Each structure stands twice: as C-alpha cells, then as structure tokens.
Amino acid sequence: MERLVTDRRRVLAVLAGLLLGLFGTLLAAAPASAHAALVGSDPGNGTIVPDAPNKVTLTFSESVQLLSDKIRVISPDGSRADQGEPSVTGTQVTIPLRTGAGRGTYLVSYRVISADSHPVAGTITFSVGAASTPPSAAEEEVRVDPVVRTLIPIAKYLGYAGLVLLVGPVLVLALLWPQRLDRRGPGRLIWTGIGLVAGSTLLGLWLQAPYTLGTGLFDVGLGDVRDVLGSTFGAVMLVRLGVVIAAAFLLRPLLVGTGGGESKLDLALLGVLGVAALATWPLTGHPTASPVAGVSVVIDALHLAAVAVWLGGLVMLFGFLLPRANGRELGAILPIWSRWAAAAVGALIFAGVVQALIEVSTLDGLINTTYGRLILVKVGLAAVVLGVAAYSRKLVKSRAAEESPGPLRRIVLAELAITAVVLGVTSVLVQIAPPRTAEAAETAATTTTVTQTLTSNKMSLQVDIFPAKVGNNSIHLYAYTPDNKPLPVIEWKATATLAAKGIEPIEIPLLRITDFHAIGDIALPAAGEWTFKFTARTTEIDQSTLTMTANIS
Known part of the structure; x- marks a missing residue:
C-alpha cells in the first residue's frame, strides 16, 4: 500500500512538471497566424x-x-x-x-x-x-474566437505531453525494466499518455471547425465537423486516433504483471505503430508546406521521436528507476540509458538545425520574426538542458549514482522542468507562421508592374509596363474616352528614352489586340527614369500624344 501511494506521488510529480510547461504555453499563446500567402x-x-x-x-x-x-x-x-x-x-x-x-x-x-x-x-x-x-x-x-485561440495550443501541448509519456516509458519498460519491479506505476503513466494523445486528438478535431470558420467553440454544426473529418487534417488525425487505440490493445501484456507477457511480434508491431503515430504530427503542420516537404516530414518526425525518447526516459528515471532500483540494477541500466540519451540528443540537435535552416533560412528571419525569436528561446533552453545532461552523464560514468542516486534525481528533475517548458514553446511555435511564409507574402505584395493613367482633353490612356526591370518588358495600352468608354484607335506609336544615360528614343513596336487595346515588347538596356511617349490616332485627322516617366530597376 505504501509503495502504491509513493508511485502515485511520483506520477503526480511528473504531471506537475508537464503542467508547468502547459502554464508556459498559456502565457506565450498568441493569435494563430495564417501560414500560406x-x-x-x-x-x-x-x-x-x-x-x-x-x-x-x-x-x-x-x-x-x-x-x-x-x-x-x-x-x-x-x-x-x-x-x-x-x-x-x-x-x-x-x-x-x-x-x-x-x-x-x-x-x-x-x-x-x-x-x-x-x-x-x-x-x-x-x-x-x-x-x-x-x-x-x-x-x-482571419478571425479566431479567443477561446478557440487559447485551446488550440493547449490541445497541441497535451498531445506532445502524451507522446512523451507514451514513447519513452514504453521503450524503457520493454527493454530496461528490471524483472523484479512492479509495473503498475509505469503502467498508469503510459495509460495517462494514451489518454492525453487520444483526448488531444479528439479536441483538435473539434477545434478545427470553429478555427477554420472563424466561429465560436459551439457555433458549429455536424456538417462542419463532417467537413473537417473529410479534410486532409481530419484524415491524419483519425489515423492518429486509430494508431493509439491499436497500440493500447498491444500494450496490455507489457503493462501487467512482472513482465514476460509481451511477445517480440507485439513489440515489433508497437514499433511500427509508434513510427506511424509520430508521422501524424508533421503531416498536420509546417513540414507539409515546406519547400522540401518529404525531408521536412522525416526530420520533424525524427525530432519528435528524439524528444519523446529522451524526455520520456527521464520521466521513468526520476519517477521509478532511481527511487526503486538497487545499485546492481542501476549499474546495468544507467550506462545503456546514457547511450540512448546521447543518441537522442544528437538526433535532436541534427533535426533542429535542419528544421531551422528550412523554415528560417536567413539571419534576419531568425532575429526579426516572432518565429525566429522563439527558435532562439528554444535553443537557449535546450543548451541549458544539454549542460545539465552532460553533468548527469558524468555522474553515470563515475558510477556515483549507483550508490547514491539522490544527486542524479535532482539533475533529472531539473532536466524535466526545463524540457517541459521547451514543449510549451514548441506548442506555440507550431501556431506561428515561419519566415518563409512572411517572405512569400512580402514578395507578392511588392509588385513590379508600373500602371499609370494618362489623360488629355480627347482621351484617357491606361499604361501597364511589366516587369519594369532591365531586360524584356511588356507594355499594354488601353484607350478610353474622357467619360471612360472604350475609344477605337486606328494607329498606335510609342517610344522610350533614357536621356540621363544618352539613350536616344527607341521605337516600341505595337500590335492592336482590339479597337482600343494594343500590346508591345521592348528590351530596356539600362536602369533609370525612362520617358515613354505614346501617340494614338483615332481618326484621319485626330490624334493624341501623351508622355509619362517610369522608374526601371
């Protein structure tokens, strides 16, 4: 009975650490941004x-x-x-x-x-x-209800937390858990992870309808939910839910008794389901819209796997192994775990660097965007965790933790606290548009087409020059009467001059497309303030000549 109470306290301590990260998510939550332009x-x-x-x-x-x-x-x-x-x-x-x-x-x-x-x-x-x-x-x-806006990062955080409580503990329980130790405590932790992943998935499916429609949390109908389920997002989330339910059935032999009930086939199937589950996170996030989507999906899944193994393993160490395993058992477990942690950290750093290069790509995007600054915060927190992890690895190598695990427990607790906040930052990060999207929107907003309307007492002439850069340019001319009705033109003439660089008038060949519309092409050899002159003859004796200047870059 005393051991059961102690196990519950440990589980509660772990969950308290994850709630600390959730509190950080709430503090950092910002309006969700559109990620396409x-x-x-x-x-x-x-x-x-x-x-x-x-x-x-x-x-x-x-x-x-x-x-x-x-x-x-x-x-x-x-x-x-x-x-x-x-x-x-x-x-x-x-x-x-x-x-x-x-x-x-x-x-x-x-x-x-x-x-x-x-x-x-x-x-x-x-x-x-x-x-x-x-x-x-x-x-x-893009209007998002405040309640929906708050719940979305919470749902994502709970999903990440569930993944941590599921992947790492299952791996430790299957491969490192001493046969003599009871599995009920870790089992409750893993069932909590399953519940968090399943619950966050269902919540995410529900939130997607009011989020995309811009309505309140309960202002959606069954048709709206059906539309979500029929979307790519809905399909991926349903796959995640199915994978978690299947994993729950396969995990039962692992979580009961003192071990030995699980088969190698079950463990292999769990591994396959784990990979499938991990892939569902990048398939509903930034990686699917990356310029190299295939690479981004794999890298993001690797990043999640590394976090889940490392942080989930730390949860098992802090909550169960260090308090309950004896010195001989720790002597066998800790060196293996240390190698696992080193591999997970290496994968984490590699995946993080590749992700940042794809999503940020420029120093300006790293420093001057919210997404980039959150990346820097995440890197800073990760650096602190790596420092703490290096010290714990030193303790493991010295074998001091086998006789006195107390100092190692305190170090692991520090790692858990910091990484819980890192999860919170990640939950906010996935809701913010990466710099590549902002750059695409800015590029689209900056048009290089020059459009001017020239007027005289006889006509109004609309002129479009594209792309208004050195090299080949297209020119469109539209003739209207002063009261904005199409004006038939019998003959068009046009020239372009750059007096500042001694370029004499260049004749622009024009082709009539309709009675009032003509097009032409010209190669402009230099940048500068060009002067364009257009002559439109509307009858045998009437014609108008209009002049404009345009900056060619």
Missing part, C-alpha cells in the same frame, strides 16, 4: 482590365483546401458576380464568373485552409474598364 492573382490586385473576365484565379504560396461558401466575388453594384463552385488545383484556386458583369471595381474575398491546416483569408480588388468605389461588402480577415 496569396502570391498572385488574375486579374491582378488593383489592376484595370478592358473586358470582364470569365474567371478569377488566386495563386497561393502553398497548396490550399476550400471552405464552403467562403470565396465570393462582389460586383460594383453589390451583387454576387461569381457563379458555380470554385475549384482548386494545388496552389491555384479558380472562381468562375457570370457573364454580363458591368464596368467598375470588383471585390474578391476568400477564406481557405493552408496545407498546414491554418485558415488564410483576405481580399483583392480589380476593375473592369475603369475604377469605381469598391463594393461595401465586409472584407474577409
């Missing part, structure tokens, strides 16, 4: 096109999934201009438009799910013929 659209954001298109195309930095009725195109008069259902192919979303749409400015609002399961929302505008006051429809933004 809109990198292009057709028509382009803010552009003016001569004729109404039959579709709008949105291109994102990573593959996305659609949400029901969350993509809309609003016409200048406030009515819906989209018709039918939008479609998605990888990173590209296509929205069909109805025919007969009028002139003016259109608003495109979207809310989709990125490859790493986060909602992405925003708006763009384009104009047909001429710009007008944009529709008054509310702009789409």
Whole structure:
C-alpha cells in the first residue's frame, strides 16, 4: 500500500512538471497566424482590365483546401458576380464568373485552409474598364474566437505531453525494466499518455471547425465537423486516433504483471505503430508546406521521436528507476540509458538545425520574426538542458549514482522542468507562421508592374509596363474616352528614352489586340527614369500624344 501511494506521488510529480510547461504555453499563446500567402492573382490586385473576365484565379504560396461558401466575388453594384463552385488545383484556386458583369471595381474575398491546416483569408480588388468605389461588402480577415485561440495550443501541448509519456516509458519498460519491479506505476503513466494523445486528438478535431470558420467553440454544426473529418487534417488525425487505440490493445501484456507477457511480434508491431503515430504530427503542420516537404516530414518526425525518447526516459528515471532500483540494477541500466540519451540528443540537435535552416533560412528571419525569436528561446533552453545532461552523464560514468542516486534525481528533475517548458514553446511555435511564409507574402505584395493613367482633353490612356526591370518588358495600352468608354484607335506609336544615360528614343513596336487595346515588347538596356511617349490616332485627322516617366530597376 505504501509503495502504491509513493508511485502515485511520483506520477503526480511528473504531471506537475508537464503542467508547468502547459502554464508556459498559456502565457506565450498568441493569435494563430495564417501560414500560406496569396502570391498572385488574375486579374491582378488593383489592376484595370478592358473586358470582364470569365474567371478569377488566386495563386497561393502553398497548396490550399476550400471552405464552403467562403470565396465570393462582389460586383460594383453589390451583387454576387461569381457563379458555380470554385475549384482548386494545388496552389491555384479558380472562381468562375457570370457573364454580363458591368464596368467598375470588383471585390474578391476568400477564406481557405493552408496545407498546414491554418485558415488564410483576405481580399483583392480589380476593375473592369475603369475604377469605381469598391463594393461595401465586409472584407474577409482571419478571425479566431479567443477561446478557440487559447485551446488550440493547449490541445497541441497535451498531445506532445502524451507522446512523451507514451514513447519513452514504453521503450524503457520493454527493454530496461528490471524483472523484479512492479509495473503498475509505469503502467498508469503510459495509460495517462494514451489518454492525453487520444483526448488531444479528439479536441483538435473539434477545434478545427470553429478555427477554420472563424466561429465560436459551439457555433458549429455536424456538417462542419463532417467537413473537417473529410479534410486532409481530419484524415491524419483519425489515423492518429486509430494508431493509439491499436497500440493500447498491444500494450496490455507489457503493462501487467512482472513482465514476460509481451511477445517480440507485439513489440515489433508497437514499433511500427509508434513510427506511424509520430508521422501524424508533421503531416498536420509546417513540414507539409515546406519547400522540401518529404525531408521536412522525416526530420520533424525524427525530432519528435528524439524528444519523446529522451524526455520520456527521464520521466521513468526520476519517477521509478532511481527511487526503486538497487545499485546492481542501476549499474546495468544507467550506462545503456546514457547511450540512448546521447543518441537522442544528437538526433535532436541534427533535426533542429535542419528544421531551422528550412523554415528560417536567413539571419534576419531568425532575429526579426516572432518565429525566429522563439527558435532562439528554444535553443537557449535546450543548451541549458544539454549542460545539465552532460553533468548527469558524468555522474553515470563515475558510477556515483549507483550508490547514491539522490544527486542524479535532482539533475533529472531539473532536466524535466526545463524540457517541459521547451514543449510549451514548441506548442506555440507550431501556431506561428515561419519566415518563409512572411517572405512569400512580402514578395507578392511588392509588385513590379508600373500602371499609370494618362489623360488629355480627347482621351484617357491606361499604361501597364511589366516587369519594369532591365531586360524584356511588356507594355499594354488601353484607350478610353474622357467619360471612360472604350475609344477605337486606328494607329498606335510609342517610344522610350533614357536621356540621363544618352539613350536616344527607341521605337516600341505595337500590335492592336482590339479597337482600343494594343500590346508591345521592348528590351530596356539600362536602369533609370525612362520617358515613354505614346501617340494614338483615332481618326484621319485626330490624334493624341501623351508622355509619362517610369522608374526601371
């Protein structure tokens, strides 16, 4: 009875350490960020096109999934201009438009799910013929209910904690546990791990619906939950749940009695299930949207496995082996565990470095982004843990812990406390957009197209120059009357001059596409403030000449 009470106290001590990390998660929790960026659209954001298109195309930095009725195109008069259902192919979303749409400015609002399961929302505008006051429809933004925002990192943390209490303890119990020692204490710990993983999975499935829709925790219906279950995220989470349930059945012989009930086949199957379970975490996170997704998924799974083995093994040492094993048993166990820990730490460092290089890639991204700074915090905490672990390894080598395990227990407790906080930082980290996503959004927002509208008393001329850089450039010309109606042009002429560098006028060959639209191509040999002159002859005797300057980089 006394031993049972002691075991319970040890389990409670371990859980208290994990709750400390959970408290750190709550303190550090921040609004979840979208992890995909809109990198292009057709028509382009803010552009003016001569004729109404039959579709709008949105291109994102990573593959996305659609949400029901969350993509809309609003016409200048406030009515819906989209018709039918939008479609998605990888990173590209296509929205069909109805025919007969009028002139003016259109608003495109979207809310989709990125490859790493986060909602992405925003708006763009384009104009047909001429710009007008944009529709008054509310702009789409990533809204997340505060309760949902708080619960998401908690669910992730509980999943990580459950993984730690499951993988490491099972490994120690199967391969290092002395035959004479009772297994009920470790068994309760492992069952707690199973419960945490299963519970966090179910909670994550429920939270995904209000998270992606931007609603309250209980403002979702069965159809919304069904949509989540039918998504990639839902499929992966269901696989995780199935793997955990299967593992629970196979673990029963290992967790009862004094050992010997488990078979080698069961242990092999548990190993396979463990690998499958570990793979489900990167498949619902940043690695799936990485530029090298296959590498990132493997590296992230390795990172999780190393943490689970190391931290889970420390839990078993602190809670059970150091207090209960005798000197002879510790003399056999500790050297083996020390080698395991060294291998886990090596894998952890390797995987962490590769992950950081993929997700951050630049010094600026490491220092000047929230994601990068959290990486630095994680590295600092890991460095402290490594220092403590090195000292504990020194104790093991000196064999002092076999006679007096007290100092080693205190060191292990310190490792557990710090690594619990590291888990909390990780739970927040997976909710924050990595620098590569921010860079993609910034690049998309910085357009190099020069668009100007030139006017005279006879006409209005819209000029688009792309990409406005040294080398080959495309020029589009659209002619309108002063009251913004298409103006037929009989003949076009255009030249480009860079007087500052002595470049004389270069003639730009133009081709009429429609009565009021012409295109041309020109190779601009140098950067600078170029002067473009356009002449449009509208009748046998009427013509207009307009001039503009554009910076070519």
